[in-house]
Amino acid sequence: MAFQPPVTVEHVLKAIHNHEYLLPAIQREFVWNPDQIRRLMDSLMRGYPIGSFLLWKVEAQTGGDYTFYDFLTHYHERDNPYASKATVPAGQPTTAILDGQQRLTSLNVAVYGSHAEKKKYAWWNSPDAFPKKRLFLNLLEDPKDEELGFRYDLRFLTDAEATAKPGDPDGWFRVGAVLELANAGPAMHNELTNRGVINVEGAYQRLYDLHEALRVKQPINHYLETSQNADKVLEIFVRVNSGGTTLSYSDLLLSMATNQWKQLDAREEVRALVTELNTGGTRQFSFSKDLVLKAALMIAGVDLRFRVSNFTQANMDKVESAWPDIQKALIRAASLMHQFGFSERTLTADSVIIPLACYLHRRKVADSYLTSDVDAEDRLEVQRWITRSLVKRGIWGSGLDTTLTRVRDVLDLKGETGFPVDAVETVMATIGKSLAFEETEIDELLTLKYAGQRTFAALSILYPGLDFSKEFHEDHVYPKSRFTTKRLLEAGVPVGQVELYRESYNLLPNLQLLGGIPNMEKRDKLPSDWAETSFPTHAQRESYLLANDLHDVSLQMTSFLEFFEKRKARMRVRLTQALGVPTGADALVATAARVQ
Template sequence: MLTAIHKREYLMPAIQREFVWGVDQITKLVDSLMRGYPVGSFLLWDVKPETAQSYTFYEFLTNYHERDNPYADRATVTAGSGTIAVLDGQQRLTSLNIALYGSFAEKKKYAWWNSTDAFPVKRLYLNLVDDPDEEELGLKYDLRFLTDAEASAEEGGQDKWFRVGAVLDLTNSGPAIMKELERRNIANSGDAFQRMYDLYEAVRILKPMNYFLVTDQDPDKVLEIFVRVNSGGTTLSYSDLLLSMATNQWSELDAREEVRSLVSDLNSNAGRQFSFSKDVVLKTALTIAGVDVRFKVANFTQVNMAKVETAWPQIKNALLRAATLLQQFGFNERNLTANSVIVPIAHYLHLRGAGDSYLDSTTDSTDRLVLQRWVTRSLIKRGIWGSGLDTTLTRIREALTANETTGFPVGDVEAAMSSVGKGLSFDAAEVDELLNLKYAGQRTFSVLSVLYPGLDLGKKFHEDHIFPKSRFTKKKLIGAGVDADRVNDYLDAFNLLPNLQLLAGTANIEKQDALPGDWIAAAFPSEEKRTTYLDENDLDGLPVDIAGFLTFFEQRKARVRDRLVKALGTSAVAVLAKE
């Protein structure tokens, strides 16, 4: 089947979802093949020439790259030709194709999306010498995706990592294997020969593959079969199905290509760093097109898809402007805790016909601030963008559509949210919880941006420890005069919200591990500027050394609490009045 794939005799229909398997699933599949286990049957569709020209097909991925090449290329079926379309088994076939012929590059944990070395290219290797780690339960063979450098042997050492795809170059399963083992300095290992022989048998010795061939040319019947067979495994999402159906139903545009391109633009163009998915894009499309926002098959009619295609230019522009607004609000992929918040932002911009001028005009600055505060508060409040999302988005859409003013109707929107249990008021317990947020926590940036709204967050701001983190070790604290029995209190407090602020990137770099008083004296030479900075950041009573940190911490905590009560809602004030 892989040979047929490389000859482009087997293709994927547009109703297939994107490749979603990860490295663990691929290695387990190859391990199963090497052990002689069955890997499931395949469902194929014999597409006749007269049918093939009416549908869109895609080739199989060979070199997967999470950022630069995550999607299969569109295939060309020449006029008068048919094809074999894979309805079930695409994930397995793509995985085998990558394992034998290609590579897999996914983002390293904590790396920035646009970093040049964030996506190391790796290929599948078999360890010919060692057994798999005990933690790799269920695996008989040590199979790993490694960079070529990681797999290379030290000079003169055992070359134990064999690239799985290289088995295709072996001329036989006897002398050729022994010659390869000798070259690798592991010819005396019986396990090495057996492992390579098992790989050869799994890949090179043809075994019958179970498949069922669909010959019906009625697309509705084929779609029904497709949905049924994809009800297990990595579940077919309704957004995948919508995107696939839209690809066939749009008359002028290619839905899959349009959505792919827009997702890429949203996440990485114009300095943006986000991780919006096609689900968010499609949810926004349904919202703006005025159709049911739920991902249900019954909503994916030709009439609804026509509405989405007609509105697509407006949807695209609204989303791009909404992403730019979020960037100006200081958000990125690390601190935007709910990507769904972009849906109502884009819808609002669409309804008011906002152009690019809205993003920076003085006339709209007040409205942008209202919108920013609503967005930030919704991200701080737990549970707003979680369960019941479709109901929440529908109620917000109704409030925005009914709005007759020119500005963002924050009161109406919040009333609509409250009606479905998504109110944005905060009680005293919730405010106290926020005071215990830690450095780099999910909601920490949002809370700090609410506390100090005068900052131009479109510029790069960092979360910064007022008293630097590097000063908080037992040795340094005792050396600075802190009583030994108080050291743990200092260590418990320094990483919490009352010791945090937002600081421009350049200033944060310059500050490094300086005590706040020393840095402020150097950064703000005049008394007037120092006083303004201290007032705006609640730094009154700033001690000259770290010994006074706890007193300062408690005082600032009280001031920050007061600010949060005023900024986040009225229920906290009401509770406080009773205390």
């Protein structure tokens, strides 16, 4: 391994775009966020060291045995989050990046490309949810807020955000445009003059510092490994990636599988499956490649622990052989979770889909399982188990590998004809993952808040008769907008009760699951008014009120506290029964058993 002469950022980026530098399949995906990219560029402009890089010279006779990827230029969180596979001409050597991919990709995105990530609270499938942004330098002033420690005001902006208003100086300079300047003298002076910032204090220095950082200084120090021994190269790769953004087991597994699968491209297969699970049909989930790989290991019967010793050819052969069945099982599991009413906003523990997919695989079910009347009772058992595990604290957190392994053992023995819920819950209890509930837990569930992590699951347990194949929203029975201090007083609520009203309206007893369209129609209406207009007949209205524990109570604003306590009591009874909580003498027996 030899140290190479330092080069400029411009030199490296041009080599990347000439496909002289590629990424080996053992590299992880690009994971840096915009702030990390900005900080890297700020460090370069300040002349700070950015660490050394490790490159691997891959000879022509060796390169044909491996898969390589080009660098990502235009990152889009939904549509283009991954680098594309590179084509290496036969008989041609190449240079692969073993250490420094994140930094080099960040520089490539900052200088030549763009970054588009989902706006907060935006819907994943909205066309405006991922604004395309490029990196700009503020020529007019330095950062006002130095909390992040930036010396230069570098920001990812849309072109519209960076465009100056008529008559104002054009102060946002696209970072990549510095490569288009003929020199740092007259050309830079003309650029600043045309932008109307030539007389702004510090403007020339800021642009000059950018030019120096990318085109003059030589901060790219790198070592070159020339060995063609794949085992040695992998060992080096693991060692040098032990710091920074930690290399996960799934990254390595996916990388190893890419080289070890004989018929399929593991990386492409996993990417495609993740996309299908998350956005296929009307599904909206956020399952990760980590989850897909964990499920693949479980279904293939491979050791689930995150250890490098699992990266064997034998294990990869098992996963590749089972891959078609793994795909089908996971897609059916995702479809079933969607039928149960879950989405990325309501599914708080993605790992629950793994044992579900393993069960569907073990039973060798077809797509008909999702809708057949014959399997309706079994689907209900599965749904109950899933919602119970999501409502119970601590089930899908620590000890996940042990939990999955034990559940897989039970499914292998007893999962051929139906979901063995009792056997599964028994084995989970032996490792501290009991799904038995106590009265104190019921009280805690009644304090769940609107849009809380477990609220949707709790409501689906309370009111299981809904057709979750349709879209349902968490809804306030008494509308949230009615609970401002002003509106409460106007409605006749006594001053002394206003704070209690405001403390209670967002809790479970004032929540229900309502179809998407009815929820939009309901809006600001009080429950009494909405029920009157939405259910034209007395029988329909009474059926709705009874099914949702709203019957025999006043639904006027001044009766909210009375309604809240009555519905809370009814919910306690429902939860106690649905979750099998022992009461009375049974509770005493259960307590004595725990003490013993």
